Amino acid sequence: MSDLLSVRDLRIGATIFPPGEDPQDIEIVHGVSFDLQRGKVLGLIGESGAGKSTIGLAALAYGRGGVRITGGQVMLDGEDILKLNKKGIRSIRGARVCYVAQSAAASFNPAHKLGDQVIEGALEHGLMTREEAVERANYLFDILGLPDPQNFGDRYPHQVSGGQLQRAMTAMALCPKPELIVFDEPTTALDVTTQIDVLAAIKNAIDKTGTAALYITHDLAVVAQISDDIMVLRNGDTVEYGPVAQIIENPRQDYTKALVNVRQTKLAEARDQSDALLKVENISAAYGNGVQVLHDVSLHVPRGQTLAVVGESGSGKSTLARVITGLLPPFEGKVTFGDDELSAEQKHRSRDQLRRIQLIYQMADTAMNPRQTVGQIIGRPLQFYFGVRGAQRKAKVIELLDEIEMGETFYDRYPAELSGGQKQRVAIARALAAKPELILCDEPTSALDPLVAEGILDLLMRLQKNYQVSYLFITHDIAIVRAIADSVAVMLQGKLVDFGPRSEVLNPPFDDYTDLLLKSVPEMELGWLEKVLATRKMESAGH
Amino acid sequence: MANPLAGVHAARHRLKESHPLTLLIVERLALSVLLLWAVSVLIFAGVEALPGDFAQTYLGQSATPQAIANIRADLGLDRPITTRYFEWLGGVVQGDFGNSWASGAPVSEQITKRLGNSLFLAFFAAAISVPLAVGLGMVAVHYRNRIPDRIINILSLAAISLPEFFIGYLLIVFFAVQLGVATFPSTVYDGMSWSERISAITLPTATLVLVVLAHMMRMTRAAIISVMSSAYMETAELKGLGAFKAIVKHAAPNAIAPIVNVVALNLAYLVVGVVVVEVVFVYPGMGQYMVDAVTVRDMPVVQACGLIFAAVYILLNMVADIVAIVANPRLRHPR
Known part of the structure; x- marks a missing residue:
């Protein structure tokens, strides 16, 4: 059978405009060849x-954009379309x-x-x-x-x-x-x-x-x-x-x-999950337009452990984080942290209460001031919460940079000079600078490539071991839940449908929705899709 | 505890569910009426606060305190301002703008004719400039950053940078005085034939077109370029559509709202902002009527002109708003 598409030694170039320098022509694809029948x-x-x-x-x-094909052939049914x-x-x-x-x-x-x-x-x-x-x-x-x-x-x-x-x-x-x-x-x-x-x-x-x-x-x-x-x-x-x-x-x-082999289990689940650091009780919340997004949600994050909150877009998992931080006061329910009941509104919380809960976002890009250096970004919470200044502050920032495996050379860099994974590491260091007891992680790896995400997860786990920090980890990725969570909360349309230790939630007997969620995650296995579809067909035929 | 507004709110909500478009348009209409009323207050108060006095100007040298008081009493100016405002407003609502102090003739009659002349001029200016601006904008996008785009840009910038009276005089010097192919002054009067009228307004129309063209063209260009960078334009290109077809079919419908807005602003300018052009070309429109009235402190005329200008402005902007709403498929076709 003849090839429909035959690509030979394809080279693709682009012009980049580095700030302060002359435009440069770079090659982004270096001679790729393949055939497709x-x-x-x-x-x-x-x-x-x-x-x-x-x-x-x-x-x-x-x-x-500025990308152009600089060399090679793209033969479609024997004809080089680059010559047309x-x-x-x-x-x-x-x-x-x-x-x-x-x-x-x-x-x-x-x-x-x-x-x-x-x-x-x-x-x-x-x-x-x-x-x-x-x-x-x-x-x-x-x-x-x-x-x-x-x-x-x-x-x-x-x-x-x-x-x-x-x-x-x-x-x-x-x-x-x-x-x-x-x-x-x-x-x-x-x-x-x-x-x-x-x-x-x-x-x-x-x-x-x-x-x-x-x-x-x-x-x-x-x-x-x-x-x-x-x-x-x-x-x-x-x-x-x-x-x-x-x-x-x-x-x-x-x-x-x-x-x-990405995302193998990293952590055995903690046995004792009763020592609650953060307790969320009967939270119901709505946005200004009157649409209720959380319905009577109750869960807790054990001290020094990770609670993964999973759900699809619109399930209310980010809203839950907003309620915990006090950005969105709920109309019902309460949030307890350690021994204190937290005020529903952020502006009524003490500075120390604010310090103990920190946030990491999905888009590290938008959560950082592009005009501040890495040193300023990480140094800010040190000064704000602990009054650390000058040389002492710099020493502390460098210590944190070492902690996130980046080092002193990054101190004077700007966010734009960092890769996606490095930005997320800086965001982690900034959260860590406040010496928090709980870090809310809102999809911190979902914008990253698998191997980079892997590195971030490893870092988070190491920090947890060293500092006993708890995570409330929001994600839509079941593989991550399997890898790092001690307990799991499953959300659907603003309601908590399942909550408990990982081994209970992710193993039978399942809640219906959790079952669907788990079965939908593609597995690195040939013929998995056919198998799932066949099961579905049988189930619907059975009904 | 019944809230008297609760019923209104409920009705509004129901309407929002069933006919979101109707509701938005009704709201815009109501807002426009409210705005027009506020403008009427401002105009009346503003005219009242103007320095100078009709009686003083009218009597000139022979202004004795007694004569001034008599005239003021004749015109009813000795009564409280609120009474006069509501009397005036009551008349306006019925289309009666009162009588001119200077001529004693009803303002409405005079204004109808003048407004007709102004609209006549504005209509031709709009009919030429709007299609021309949108067309040139599309051409400029098609040849973006190449010679035709640059030429269009430079010429339109030059036109927008020159004051309109200067453009007016340039055109007069060139076409009327040196070449002798155009008519000047542009005065029109009853009993003029159509061809004579058209010939009379050629130069003022050309001036107006040059003044408003650049703004509309540049906004059209900017609106289409912002649409051009969207993913669906890439989709169109990857479907094998030609560049011009993609612009007309896929970019233009999404660029309508911003373009209509700037077109409306410029149409309003064609009616409201023609004062200078009418004076330069001695054209008997609203603008010149208002300028004459201001010089003799003929307040009913000034008020009427001001209010009509405001109404035109509000009306055109409202139409632009409504077109933008209707052009939005999310509002036209609710989920």
Whole structure:
């Protein structure tokens, strides 16, 4: 069988503008080659900056922003599309090769109906008549499992959910019957229970239409379910390239092995969980618009241990953190810390009470003043809570920098000069500077690449051991819960559905929702998706 | 404890659920009426606070205290300000702006004609400038940072930087005096033929177009560029749509709201801000009428002109608001 897509020695460059220096041309993809046959799926996997999206877009001869293809060949069915003129490239995009973006919510035009956008490519290229296109769109809506497929196209993007939009975008890519689709992290922005539906829909659609696909993701477990081959990328170079079974079961490179073995259990669960540091009792809270987001939530964080709060977006887990910090006074219930009942409002809490609870956010970027150096950022709580100044303060900051494995050289750097993981470490040092007893961690690793996140989790666990600090760890990632939690709270639509020691919550007998949540997390195992779907089918047939 | 507003709130809430668009538009309308009333108070108070006195100006040298008092009594100026305000407001609501102090003729009659002239001028200026500005804005985006974009930018900046009276005089010198192809002065009167009218307003229309074009063009350009950087424009490009088609079909609908806003501001300017242009071109519109009235302290005329200008301004901005609301698919099609 001949190759549909054959990429040879692909080189991609970009112009960067370092502050205070002349613009520089850099190479971000250094000679990558691969082949893809008709109807097959190749997974491109790697961390951010690995060049996987850039390579994917090269299959459409497209460079985002200042990115441009500087060398190599992209042969589509024997023809080098990099040599085509503008018109030739346009005739391929949206006809023979289609693209599914990570954020369907941003990628649909809010001003037009979904149906019109889905069929637009097919009509633009004159591939079918309007009636044929509408009929095909409705068929695709149906096989992608969208509700009321005959009328789905009449809706506007804001009228459907994120998971539905992602499926609609897949329908949009499939509509012109392309030979190749580039999926760019199509499930990354979704909740796990939604992700599995979308994943299944995509797999089903690929099987039924026989289109080939490049599937880009940072999640090896996801790509293992859908690909025939996998290419592992790092910093624009190929690390390993082979059939999916070999990569998952028998990885050859150290980097691939690290990816496969990410997030093993780090910690045995604490036996005694009765010594409550923070107690939340019967909390109900609502936002100003009258929408109630927390319903009678009660839980506690044991001293020196980790409570993981899991749930999907909108489940109220971040709101719970806001209530504990006093940013959102609840209308019912109370928060007790140690022996004190905390005032509902932050402004009525004493400085010492504030000191004992610190926060780490998902976006370290936005939680730091970009005009302050690392030294100033970490030094601020030292001065605020303990009145430490001058040389003493600097010494203390450097001690903290050593603690987070960064060291003195970072003292005068600005946040913009740090990587994502380093920023999160600085945020941890800043929280630690206040000598807190409890740190609220709001998804601190979900914006990071798996191996970097791993490092942050290790750091947090080490700090807990050394300083007996407690964590309330908000996450949507069950793998993290398995790795670090002593106790687990599961939230759904503002209600606590399950709470207890990890071994009880994550083992049978399950609460229904917890069960669904656990079963939806992709496992690094071939055929996992089919197995889950088969179980589901049996269950629904049984009912 | 029944809250008298509770019923209103409940009704508002029900309406918000069933017809969010209707509710928003009704709210905008109510707000506009309220605003217009506030403006009427401001105008009346402002005119009252103006230095100078009609009787004094009217009588000139022969102003004896007795004569001034007589005139003031004739005009009813000796009565309390609140009484006069409500009398005036009552008339205004029925379309009666009182009589001019200078001529004694009803203000409404005079103003209708003058307003008609001003609107005539504004209409042609708008009909030319709005499509031209939006079109040039799109062309500028298409050739972004290339020669056509730069030329459009420089010319429009030059036009916006020159004061309108200067542009006016330049046009007169060039087209009326040197080339002799345009009519000046631009005075129009009853019994003029259509072609004569059009020829008379050519120069003032051109001046107005030049003045408002740049602002609208630049806002159109900025609005479309901000839309162009969004992910759905990338989607359009990756569907293989041509650049111009993508702009017209995908960028334009999302750029409507900001563009309509700036268009409305400029349309309002075409009616309200024409004072200078009308004076330069000796065009018998509202602007000149108001300027004349101010010189002789003919307060009913000043008040009427002020209020009509305010009404036009509020009305156009309200229309812009409503268009922006209607253009928003989230409000047009609730979940």
